[in-house]
Amino acid sequence: MPVEILKETWTGAVQIVTLGATPAEGGTRGRTVTVGGERTLPFLHFEAPMPHRPALAVEIKDRRPDDWSPVLLRAWGDVVDDPGAWAQAAAAAGADLILLALSLTDADGRPTTPAAAVAAVRKVLSACSLPLAVFGPGQADADNELLVAVAEATKGERLLLGICEDKNYRTIVATALANGHLVNARTPMDVNLAKQLNILITDMGMPLDRIIMDPTTGAVGYGFEYGYSVMERLRLAALQGDRMTQLPMLVTPGFEAWKTKEAKVGNGVPAAWGDWEARAINWETLTALGLLEAGADILVLRHPESVRRLRLAIEGLMKG
Amino acid sequence: MALTGIQIYKLLPQTNCKDCGFPTCLAFAMKLAAKQVELSACPHVSESAKAQLAESAAPPVRLVTVRSDGAEVKVGNEVVLFRHEKTFYNRPGLIVRVGDDLAPSALEAKVAAADAYRVTYVGIDLGIDGFAVESVKGDPAAFAAAVQAVRRHSRKPLVLTAPSASVLGAGLEMLGAGETPLLGVATADNWRDMAGLAQKAKSPLIVRGNTLDELATLTGQIKDMGVEDMVLDPAVRDFAGHLTLSTLIRRLALKKNFRPLGYPLIAFPAAAGDPAVELMLAAQAILKYAGFVVIDHFAPEAVYPLLVLRQNIYTDPQKPIQVQPGLYEINNPKPEDPVLVTTNFSITYFSVANEVEGSGLPAWLVVADAEGMSVLTAWAAGKFDAERIAKDVKRFGVADRVSRRRLVIPGHVAVLSGELEGELPDWEIRVGPREAVDLPRYMREALMN
Numbered sequence: 001m002p003v004e005i006l007k008e009t010w011t012g013a014v015q016i017v018t019l020g021a022t023p024a025e026g027g028t029r030g031r032t033v034t035v036g037g038e039r040t041l042p043f044l045h046f047e048a049p050m051p052h053r054p055a056l057a058v059e060i061k062d063r064r065p066d067d068w069s070p071v072l073l074r075a076w077g078d079v080v081d082d083p084g085a086w087a088q089a090a091a092a093a094g095a096d097l098i099l100l101a102l103s104l105t106d107a108d109g110r111p112t113t114p115a116a117a118v119a120a121v122r123k124v125l126s127a128c129s130l131p132l133a134v135f136g137p138g139q140a141d142a143d144n145e146l147l148v149a150v151a152e153a154t155k156g157e158r159l160l161l162g163i164c165e166d167k168n169y170r171t172i173v174a175t176a177l178a179n180g181h182l183v184n185a186r187t188p189m190d191v192n193l194a195k196q197l198n199i200l201i202t203d204m205g206m207p208l209d210r211i212i213m214d215p216t217t218g219a220v221g222y223g224f225e226y227g228y229s230v231m232e233r234l235r236l237a238a239l240q241g242d243r244m245t246q247l248p249m250l251v252t253p254g255f256e257a258w259k260t261k262e263a264k265v266g267n268g269v270p271a272a273w274g275d276w277e278a279r280a281i282n283w284e285t286l287t288a289l290g291l292l293e294a295g296a297d298i299l300v301l302r303h304p305e306s307v308r309r310l311r312l313a314i315e316g317l318m319k320g
Numbered sequence: 321m322a323l324t325g326i327q328i329y330k331l332l333p334q335t336n337c338k339d340c341g342f343p344t345c346l347a348f349a350m351k352l353a354a355k356q357v358e359l360s361a362c363p364h365v366s367e368s369a370k371a372q373l374a375e376s377a378a379p380p381v382r383l384v385t386v387r388s389d390g391a392e393v394k395v396g397n398e399v400v401l402f403r404h405e406k407t408f409y410n411r412p413g414l415i416v417r418v419g420d421d422l423a424p425s426a427l428e429a430k431v432a433a434a435d436a437y438r439v440t441y442v443g444i445d446l447g448i449d450g451f452a453v454e455s456v457k458g459d460p461a462a463f464a465a466a467v468q469a470v471r472r473h474s475r476k477p478l479v480l481t482a483p484s485a486s487v488l489g490a491g492l493e494m495l496g497a498g499e500t501p502l503l504g505v506a507t508a509d510n511w512r513d514m515a516g517l518a519q520k521a522k523s524p525l526i527v528r529g530n531t532l533d534e535l536a537t538l539t540g541q542i543k544d545m546g547v548e549d550m551v552l553d554p555a556v557r558d559f560a561g562h563l564t565l566s567t568l569i570r571r572l573a574l575k576k577n578f579r580p581l582g583y584p585l586i587a588f589p590a591a592a593g594d595p596a597v598e599l600m601l602a603a604q605a606i607l608k609y610a611g612f613v614v615i616d617h618f619a620p621e622a623v624y625p626l627l628v629l630r631q632n633i634y635t636d637p638q639k640p641i642q643v644q645p646g647l648y649e650i651n652n653p654k655p656e657d658p659v660l661v662t663t664n665f666s667i668t669y670f671s672v673a674n675e676v677e678g679s680g681l682p683a684w685l686v687v688a689d690a691e692g693m694s695v696l697t698a699w700a701a702g703k704f705d706a707e708r709i710a711k712d713v714k715r716f717g718v719a720d721r722v723s724r725r726r727l728v729i730p731g732h733v734a735v736l737s738g739e740l741e742g743e744l745p746d747w748e749i750r751v752g753p754r755e756a757v758d759l760p761r762y763m764r765e766a767l768m769n
């Protein structure tokens with residue numbers, strides 16, 4: 001019996017965005033990463049080709065993190081003491097790009113200075129030729145102070161600057177505009193808030209091909225389903241032609257998964273949770289895989305084994 | 321797709337005899353279309369009209385039940401492609417596979433461990449739903465022995481698969497009369513015998529087709545043999561293939577009411593070999609429309625996140641899972657023990673309650689009515705502010721139960737402490753740690769004085 005291949009006709013497409021700039025383009029990166037351009041739901045190649053595969057970012061810090069799971073610290077070893085070495089290890093683990101998350105304080109508890117932030121960024125840029133995203137510590141004032149200094153010191157690199165949210169988008173967007181960078185527009189799991197922030201950012205003159213949106217997410221078991229559905233709704237709106245939802249999406253399953261008790265704690269947990277290390281990695285992998293299926297264009301991961309696995313999943317999904 | 325009032329009217333006797341209590345057949349048809357009356361209210365409707373109406377009222381994805389003596393798994397009956405459109409209803413059955421080529425001791429050990437597996441997530445007990453016994457050797461005696469071995473350790477519902485109906489029958493005979501296992505696999509080569517067996521056993525049947533065309537043809541032929549309950553295996557084992565075909569099948573069922581593919585799906589992620597890939601394929605199957613997910617590698621650290629993922633995807637997006645607000649007692653607190661406050665979002669409540677319970681330290685836990693939201697979400701939405709917390713502390717009569725008026729609030733809402741001191745002037749307000757994991761140590765150290 002002949003079965004109809006039921007295709008949807010979408011009118012919209014996701015914006016194409018390129019991160020990083022080669023010397024020819026005014027930067028120093030060995031290569032760039034391009035995401036977006038989808039004209040259908042994730043990986044439905046029979047409906048429309050998916051021109052760019054989702055990218056994997058590995059999150060590194062400017063210094064040894066205080067609050068990371070021992071499982072993660074063990075996986076990376078000594079490189080966590082040097083952001084340049086860490087970036088190289090991340091590239092070797094298969095990252096498409098590096099996400100450097102600046103710490104709020106230095107190891108002695110003093111606030112991270114703009115000079116220290118710039119130095120860390122420079123180290124990463126010279127050690128590793130992948131495109132780079134730089135995120136502030138996640139407190140609007142600190143983010144503004146550090147990211148402005150970083151943006152100015154790296155003019156033309158097409159860095160992805162975050163976290164750019166309603167509280168501080170003006171400062172971050174202004175410096176990204178002035179120095180040829182991109183912004184990561186973050187809103188708390190809400191379709192309308194995401195649209196609204198994108199509107200505010202474009203109103204400042206930021207072209208759409210320099211914005212990535214970050215609808216935020218939760219790990220499996222910790223609000224995952226909310227993020228998943230918000231991403232599905234954003235992508236459906238984009239394909240239906242709603243311009244301000246048509247940006248590629250970045251999400252941080254690594255950050256969310258490694259914050260859970262399942263990933264952080266090895267002792268005194270139920271036996272039914274199984275082996276600690278395997279469970280922690282599985283937690284990150286499944287959170288990331290779910291978000292990939294919901295439309296993520298950039299997945300920010302923490303564990304090298306998760307990078308390997310998500311690479312396999314993306315390869316499998318791109319075979320149309 | 322449901323029929324319109326006019327379409328239903330055409331199937332009625334059109335005599336306007338009023339026996340149904342409505343003035344005309346058309347009026348009755350309209351009520352029927354709106355699902356406000358039952359067809360049985362009309363005593364004159366013909367058998368053929370009944371059949372047509374029943375067919376049209378059937379759900380677009382058939383509900384299929386697999387039963388053992390004492391347990392069942394129900395899948396199908398889904399009505400949307402995206403959970404936010406309404407909700408996903410029937411969680412896919414998570415099935416652990418064993419082959420009859422396994423050494424008997426290994427098989428029994430695997431089944432015993434998987435059968436006993438239980439894990440708790442936000443107060444909900446989760447476990448696997450059943451076992452798939454596969455005839456790898458193609459030998460009736462070996463298959464029967466494997467089914468018996470599984471039954472020695474588990475009473476859960478079963479999936480039995482064999483290359484031929486004769487081998488399958490040998491396994492089926494080992495089961496009690498009340499059981500309707502999921503049988504398979506019917507293919508273009510063996511479907512007549514397989515359908516005959518399923519029909520006799522009144523069991524649902526897995527149907528495998530190498531293309532959608534072949535699958536649709538097979539389900540039609542098998543249905544004509546009297547088997548109503550089927551489960552589709554579109555014979556793809558890779559990421560892209562599974563996503564594409566499961567999406568197409570669900571779309572055709574929902575949007576076109578295409579009956580030949582209006583059945584639940586079964587996924588076999590284990591074909592990948594690599595357990596890490598199997599786990600991701602299983603997760604994809606849960607997200608993307610599978611009714612049964614058959615895994616091969618059983619390990620607690622893999623099954624736990626899969627079960628939680630499934631739970632998340634199948635929650636109703638309209639209603640956060642929540643607990644009853646109130647004053648909870650943990651580890652038999654005495655009046656001098658500490659009072660903690662949290663919200664009534666299930667995930668939040670259980671992360672706090674489990675930590676405190678696990679530490680063995682007694683405490684009173686005020687679960688404020690935050691409309692089922694997490695601490696920060698509720699705070700941002702104005703549902704967990706000083707006024708609300710104070711109101712609940714009074715409403716639950718906390719002051720009458722404790723001798724020491726000291727209230728610990730979550731670290732994430734430290735900003736509330738000033739206002740809360742204003743609302744509860746005779747209480748000492750303490751800011752606790754941000755994460756529940758750190759509560760036991762905080763209770764042991766900071767609350768000692």
Ligand code: B12
Nearest residue numbers: 188190223640662668693694695696697700730752755756
């Ligand atoms: C899932 C989620 C939602 C879901 C709601 C889920 C729910 N039922 O609550 C949805 C999508 C609906 C939502 C909505 C909103 N959200 Co929201 N959401 C989240 C998210 C992703 C996870 C929250 C969660 O479930 N955490 C898990 C639970 C267990 O955490 P918890 O309740 O805090 O409990 C922990 C601790 O607080 C502690 N704890 C708890 N109780 C106690 C008690 C004591 C005594 C102690 C010591 C400790 C303690 O232990 C727990 C485990 O460690 C977070 C971001 C994130 N990734 O964390 C944002 C977040 C909470 N949301 C936020 C916001 C702003 C909103 C909205 C206002 C925005 C909007 N979209 O309109 C709305 C508000 C809701 C409304 N108006 O209806 C912000 C809050 C920002 C802030 N700091 O104020 C966050 C932090 C996102 C962000 N980074 O901006 N959200």
Ligand code: SF4
Nearest residue numbers: 336337338340345362
């Ligand atoms: S009982 Fe049946 S035939 Fe009579 S009016 Fe009602 S619908 Fe028509």
